[in-house]
Amino acid sequence: MVTVNTIAITAAINAAVAIMAGAFGAHALRDRLTPALLRAFDTGAQYHFYHALGLFAVAFALTRLPESVWVSRAFFLMLAGIVLFSGSLYALALSGRTVLGAVTPFGGVAFIAAWLCLAWGFMIAR
Secondary structure, three states, rough: OHHHHHHHHHHHHHHHHHHHHHHHHHHHOOOOOOOHHHHHHHHHHHHOOOOOOOHHHHHHHHHHHOHHHHHHHHHHHHHHHHHHHHHHHHHHHHHHOHHHHHOHHHHHHHHHHHHHHHHHHHOOOO
């Protein structure tokens, strides 16, 4: 089982990386990407940051439900969502290979599943 500390550290690092990605997009990529690719990159950075905060919610949940397998699943699914959703959008924007957009929905499904696992963990808690 994953620890609260591990989740909180992962959340903080992901928040920092998301902010760096957003700044990189706004400053270094602004004049280098088409508006559509820049929007894709920005969307990746936004969802990356939202789910970095979501990881903090998972860390909090684990303090309340330390034995919950559902909270642990939420952590791994949210992390997978960041990699698949945001990562595919970053790669798509930087490479211009639109085929990478086919990966993005899998990340979205992982995000949805993560939030549902977190909700289920609280719903079945005694």
